[in-house]
Amino acid sequence: MASAEGQQHPLGIYYKIWILLFVLSGFSYAVDYFDVQGGMRWALVILFMFLKAGFIVAIFMHVVWERLALVLTILGPPSVLLVLIGLMTVEGKYAEEARFNYMGHDRNAVALSPSDLHGEGGEHGGDGEH
């Protein structure tokens, strides 16, 4: 389908994907807004992320309509990154455990939030006036 006339498609599909991206972003934000935690948070955030990324690449960037020669050039090399991600995860977890177990780092340390630092009622209540 790719040719000198370029990628011409009916407008409807762009509107549909546009709305879908809004809905998926809304879902991602809802995960944080409703404070979903643990494995469910990871699963939902990554699911919505891949759906959004997939629709942007496939429809907005027209990859689904390109010839296989170009599609593989685009998606092939980055897929090797999965190996790097896997290796760095294994290495990172090992380093973290080593720091807890042999270097005396505190496993139960807790981060501070802005409300801890600025007192109750959130960060200096007049934020809306910025």
Added chain:
Amino acid sequence: MSEAKAIEGSPEGVTGLVDDWSADRQAYQVPWGKAMMWIFLVSDTFIFSCFLVGYLNVRLTTTAPWPPQSEIFALSFGGAPIPLILIAIMTFILITSSGTMALAVNMGYRKDKKKAFWLICATAAFGASFVGMQMFEWSKLILDEGVRPWTNPFGAPQFGSIFFMVTGFHGLHVTGGVIYLLWVAFRVKRGYYDKKGFEIIEIAGLYWHFVDLVWVFIFAFFYLL
């Protein structure tokens, strides 16, 4: 670009792949500018991936507690702070701009120069407002909260370095994209592409969608997880 025209009856799928890659003159049957933009975007993917994989490793190995992003990027509009609201607005703005860009590409191929011009300008305006909000976010973190690349009051000092590096590099891409889009928009308006064809809008669009795509990953990994 006449040589970019797909060979009539050239097969799709794997047979087409073998045909394309064993072709005499060119493997990619798209305008050369589009092929080059894709090559650039693939290389840019690796740059952002280096940052994000670096972040993954730092996040795993850092034993100091990671600062609570949801509360740090909260904003209150008079009432109680709403978690992560500024980032959510920025996300929606970038998606809106991706939509206007997709429409601009379509209008370009319909040779509707006027609509294409205004849609590209709208895309650039959304992009500029995104950068404006990012500047607000940065100044709030730097001036009000005292976040630095080497320290912050909340927890792991690595938070600051990752934040400034990743969002800064993405912001630079958006800024560059705004300039690029405006340049293309005015050339479209002046009739520079009337004879050459309007692939340039699709090529600029690829860059812009890529910037949105990177933000999808930053939003998920840096702000949500």
